[in-house]
Amino acid sequence: MLDYAWLMLLFPALxxxxxxxxxxxxxxxxxxxxxxxxxxxxxxxxxxxxxxLLGLPAEERHHEVVLWQWMTAGSxxxxxxxxxxxxxxxxxxxxxxxxxxxxxxxxxxxxxDPRYSRFFAYMNFFILMMLTLVLANNYLLLxxxxxxxxxxxxxxxxxxxxxxxxxxxxxxAFIVNRVGDFGLALAIMFIWSTVGSxxxxxVFANADVLVAAGVIGTVTMLxxxxxxxxSAQLPLYVWLPDAMEGPTxxxxxxxxxxxxxxxxxxxxxxxxxxxxxxxxAMWVAGIGAATALYAATIAxxxxxxxxxxxxxxxxxxxxxxxxxGVGAYASGIxxxxxxxxxxxxxxxxxxxxxxxxxxxxxxxxxxxxRAKLPTTYWTYLIGAAALAGIPLLSGFFSxxxxxxYAWQKSPVLWAVGLVTAGLTAIYAFRSVFVPFWGQPRxxxxxxxxxxxxxxxxxxxIVLAVGAVLAGYIGIPHLSLIEGWxxxxxxxxxxxxxxxxxxxxxxxxxxxxxAVSALVxxxxxxxxxxxxxxxxxxxxxVRDSLGWFARLVENKYYVDELYDxxxxxxxxxxxxxxxxxxxxxGLDGAVNGxxxxxxxxxxxxxxxxxxxxxxxxLSILFGAVALVAWLVIR
Amino acid sequence: MVPISYYLILSAILFTVGVVGVxxxxxxLIIFMSVEMMLNxxxxxxxxxxxxxxxxxxxxxxxxxxxxxxxxxxxGLAIVMTVVRHKDTTNIEDVNLLxx
Numbered sequence: 187m188l189d190y191a192w193l194m195l196l197f198p199a200l201x202x203x204x205x206x207x208x209x210x211x212x213x214x215x216x217x218x219x220x221x222x223x224x225x226x227x228x229x230x231x232x233x234x235x236x237x238x239l240l241g242l243p244a245e246e247r248h249h250e251v252v253l254w255q256w257m258t259a260g261s262x263x264x265x266x267x268x269x270x271x272x273x274x275x276x277x278x279x280x281x282x283x284x285x286x287x288x289x290x291x292x293x294x295x296x297x298x299d300p301r302y303s304r305f306f307a308y309m310n311f312f313i314l315m316m317l318t319l320v321l322a323n324n325y326l327l328l329x330x331x332x333x334x335x336x337x338x339x340x341x342x343x344x345x346x347x348x349x350x351x352x353x354x355x356x357x358x359a360f361i362v363n364r365v366g367d368f369g370l371a372l373a374i375m376f377i378w379s380t381v382g383s384x385x386x387x388x389v390f391a392n393a394d395v396l397v398a399a400g401v402i403g404t405v406t407m408l409x410x411x412x413x414x415x416x417s418a419q420l421p422l423y424v425w426l427p428d429a430m431e432g433p434t435x436x437x438x439x440x441x442x443x444x445x446x447x448x449x450x451x452x453x454x455x456x457x458x459x460x461x462x463x464x465x466x467a468m469w470v471a472g473i474g475a476a477t478a479l480y481a482a483t484i485a486x487x488x489x490x491x492x493x494x495x496x497x498x499x500x501x502x503x504x505x506x507x508x509x510x511g512v513g514a515y516a517s518g519i520x521x522x523x524x525x526x527x528x529x530x531x532x533x534x535x536x537x538x539x540x541x542x543x544x545x546x547x548x549x550x551x552x553x554x555x556r557a558k559l560p561t562t563y564w565t566y567l568i569g570a571a572a573l574a575g576i577p578l579l580s581g582f583f584s585x586x587x588x589x590x591y592a593w594q595k596s597p598v599l600w601a602v603g604l605v606t607a608g609l610t611a612i613y614a615f616r617s618v619f620v621p622f623w624g625q626p627r628x629x630x631x632x633x634x635x636x637x638x639x640x641x642x643x644x645x646x647i648v649l650a651v652g653a654v655l656a657g658y659i660g661i662p663h664l665s666l667i668e669g670w671x672x673x674x675x676x677x678x679x680x681x682x683x684x685x686x687x688x689x690x691x692x693x694x695x696x697x698x699x700a701v702s703a704l705v706x707x708x709x710x711x712x713x714x715x716x717x718x719x720x721x722x723x724x725x726x727v728r729d730s731l732g733w734f735a736r737l738v739e740n741k742y743y744v745d746e747l748y749d750x751x752x753x754x755x756x757x758x759x760x761x762x763x764x765x766x767x768x769x770x771g772l773d774g775a776v777n778g779x780x781x782x783x784x785x786x787x788x789x790x791x792x793x794x795x796x797x798x799x800x801x802x803l804s805i806l807f808g809a810v811a812l813v814a815w816l817v818i819r
Numbered sequence: 820m821v822p823i824s825y826y827l828i829l830s831a832i833l834f835t836v837g838v839v840g841v842x843x844x845x846x847x848l849i850i851f852m853s854v855e856m857m858l859n860x861x862x863x864x865x866x867x868x869x870x871x872x873x874x875x876x877x878x879x880x881x882x883x884x885x886x887x888x889x890x891x892x893x894x895g896l897a898i899v900m901t902v903v904r905h906k907d908t909t910n911i912e913d914v915n916l917l918x919x
Contacts (some may be wrong), residue, residue: 773850798850802841
């Protein structure tokens with residue numbers, strides 16, 4: 187059964203090709219079935235793989251499917267091969283499961299778009315590349331998927347390329363990601379030159395070779411650089427908020443649920459390397475914690491619904507990095523899975539709001555939408571509650587796991603995570619109360635609001651169920667997902683076993699659980715007070731904070747800073763090269779050589795007098811001279 | 820038996836006359852005839868030396884030179900005809916289209 191894993195890739199690949207080449211002829215009706223259908227088939231294959239793995243004993247849950255030898259050059263050899271184990275199957279389930287629901291939603295959301303078929307061709311392409319990324323059995327194939335999802339992201343952010351802002355956002359995402367991608371490319375080259383293989387199993391088994399060669403720190407830091415680009419962490423997160431220019435299903439699928447988690451996946455996959463590089467792992471945790479807090483503060487001050495969710499995604503990705511950084515790889519993947527549900531849900535619900543309000547996203551123009559959009563409201567509320575970590579919803583369990591492991595590593599990381607959890611609860615419920623409660627602020631918008639079609643609301647409901655239930659695979663001490671994933675991360679050595687023994691007593695865990703639950707509830711209560719009961723509070727807080735409030739509202743001026751320090755100097759340099767070096771230097775040299783040749787020709791043409799007698803005389807003299815030379819010689 | 824030097828001197832005189840004709844005359848047809856004279860001066864040399872060395876090589880070269888000369892006349896006269904039709908002149912000085 188596991189040998190048929192390649193079917194997972196085949197279906198979206200066929201979908202991409204068919205829709206790309208025959209999309210216009212097929213018509214919307216066929217595409218509406220075909221595009222989600224291919225993803226559903228992939229999901230079915232993923233489920234069968236999962237079931238097969240469950241039936242195997244834990245130590246046999248590792249299967250590699252070699253499709254063919256991809257390339258060989260000297261001693262360099264890479265197979266096109268898939269790795270089926272607990273981690274990759276979990277990721278494949280999330281990608282295809284959430285991906286399928288978002289495809290269904292897109293059928294409703296994109297219904298009136300003139301480039302309907304192109305949209306679904308891109309979406310299927312994305313699923314194909316994301317599955318390549320998570321199913322690869324070597325770093326090079328992972329890199330193919332890594333770049334492929336980047337391309338899909340670029341194409342879909344700039345899908346409405348008539349809007350200059352969308353085209354710019356696509357470019358920004360692509361270029362910022364390149365900064366990270368070169369890190370991954372370098373890391374792969376380092377691994378190849380040291381270990382001599384790119385296959386995960388070989389690399390992890392020989393991880394001590396990397397240590398002996400002294401490059402383990404470099405490799406892991408380069409991987410971290412790649413992950414900060416793809417997963418929108420400090421300092422390369424700037425592309426993700428702008429990526430909201432794309433259609434909302436794209437934001438949900440690529441920029442919340444799946445692609446941006448690729449960095450977390452890669453770090454977790456490389457657990458054997460990060461375990462041996464404690465400094466790099468500490469950097470991962472530090473960057474994660476800093477990003478989580480930083481993005482949460484920005485999310486508090488945003489007024490655009492999708493941007494609130496974008497910064498929230500960055501913040502939650504920070505949590506995942508915190509988890510994988512402190513060695514809690516399973517918790518990171520667990521949070522990845524629950525986050526995929528509730529964040530996809532929140533984005534899709536935001537898309538439903540957008541659909542109802544003709545593209546309006548400013549929450550200060552909404553109000554009392556729960557009267558008009560009941561399904562959207564309830565599903566959004568569930569998603570926001572899960573995001574805020576309200577007890578017994580999925581976000582609560584996964585976030586608490588992370589905080590618990592952070593506490594074991596360092597109480598500072600835990601404290602940062604806890605503050606972030608409080609802020610998360612506040613902004614999550616702010617984004618519920620301001621648009622959905624209170625009085626309508628814009629009567630015209632409110633009047634025209636209408637609930638979305640079933641193609642959009644049904645996926646919302648399914649995701650809402652997932653957002654509630656997904657957490658129960660990871661209840662503390664019963665954690666199914668941890669037991670399921672743990673063998674993947676500690677296949678290399680028994681180092682983790684020793685660490686487990688040092689865990690603090692269990693009561694600490696329950697206390698921490700209670701604290702984080704209280705913080706989440708307190709945040710929610712504060713949001714209720716500030717945005718429903720006494721709406722003057724936000725203004726008071728803003729005034730009392732002074733310059734800091736302005737700093738946060740302007741996103742810490744990071745975009746402006748990057749423009750000043752990196753973008754503008756680079757542009758000036760490019761202009762200098764184009765104007766001075768290219769025009770004056772290179773063009774000048776080429777034109778100069780042409781000028782010299784022209785001048786020489788001008789001089790030489792005077793020999794052509796047009797007098798045949800003169801030519802004949804020249805021939806004569808030439809002949810005489812030749813003969814004379816031959817004779818005298 | 821005429822000494823070989825007589826033939827060579829005659830052919831040298833004929834060749835020089837041809838060269839001078841090519842250089843100083845302006846009429847294309849006269850220049851042509853001068854060229855033919857140069858060719859035949861050389862032919863004479865070949866024939867004389869063939870007799871002198873009792874070898875057939877020179878005679879074969881004569882035949883080849885005559886073939887080339889015939890071909891050259893055919894092409895050359897065709898060019899002259901065309902020039903005359905276009906410019907209505909046989910004066911070589913008036914034909915200078917490719918002057919630099």
